[in-house]
Amino acid sequence: MTLYKISPSDLTFAWDECKYCFYMRLKHNMQVKGPFPGIFTRMANLTSDFYLGRQTHEISDGLPAGIVSLREGYVKSVPISFPGIETQCYIRGRFDAVIEFENGSYGLVDYKTSEAREEHVLFYARQLMAYVYALENPAAGALGLKPISRMGLFVIMPDRFERDQKGEMIFANKTTWMEVPRDDGAFLALIEEVLRVLDDPNPPAPAENCGLCNYREGMKRIEDL
Numbered sequence: 001m002t003l004y005k006i007s008p009s010d011l012t013f014a015w016d017e018c019k020y021c022f023y024m025r026l027k028h029n030m031q032v033k034g035p036f037p038g039i040f041t042r043m044a045n046l047t048s049d050f051y052l053g054r055q056t057h058e059i060s061d062g063l064p065a066g067i068v069s070l071r072e073g074y075v076k077s078v079p080i081s082f083p084g085i086e087t088q089c090y091i092r093g094r095f096d097a098v099i100e101f102e103n104g105s106y107g108l109v110d111y112k113t114s115e116a117r118e119e120h121v122l123f124y125a126r127q128l129m130a131y132v133y134a135l136e137n138p139a140a141g142a143l144g145l146k147p148i149s150r151m152g153l154f155v156i157m158p159d160r161f162e163r164d165q166k167g168e169m170i171f172a173n174k175t176t177w178m179e180v181p182r183d184d185g186a187f188l189a190l191i192e193e194v195l196r197v198l199d200d201p202n203p204p205a206p207a208e209n210c211g212l213c214n215y216r217e218g219m220k221r222i223e224d225l
Contacts, residue, residue, distance in 0.1 A: 008130035060177035
């Protein structure tokens with residue numbers, strides 16, 4: 001039995017862009033990490049600091065009463081397995097924020113700096129569901145919270161640049177709360193598909209539009225000349 005660590009972000013871009021690269025990274029630790037501009041980390045930290053302890057109506061009037069009680073917490077799930085598949089996995093990652101509702105349930109918030117697009121709801125649902133699964137099925141000693149009744153994207157988009165009353169230059173932002181429906185069945189079906197790919201001794205074919213795979217193939221051709 002082989003046990004792999006899967007981060008929630010693995011289930012979005014990494015899985016969709018090229019399953020060959022996904023397979024090689026998880027099974028053989030072959031990965032290329034691109035630069036992540038520090039400005040986005042700074043913006044994420046400022047957002048998390050600002051909303052910690054705030055009431056839910058400051059995020060969306062459509063949310064039940066509650067407060068943002070946690071920020072940037074780590075999660076780790078129990079192993080996930082399926083009949084007929086030797087390979088197993090567990091979820092390990094860090095969420096943006098958790099809401100504690102007055103009714104005793106919890107909500108999961110993912111801060112995004114981007115345009116508010118409807119296609120983001122289904123795309124990032126996998127990532128949010130991974131956090132939900134880990135929080136409701138925690139490994140021994142890991143953070144556990146249940147039930148999680150709501151989850152969504154809090155999208156922040158710079159709208160204009162202006163000078164405030166103190167003479168400081170600021171970006172004014174538009175914010176949008178995008179509710180993400182919970183679908184446990186779709187999430188587990190995705191994890192089962194991922195484990196079937198990892199269980200295969202042979203990697204899947206590279207994606208035609210994968211820049212990294214095309215670069216590797218080009219370099220191989222040059223070496224063969």
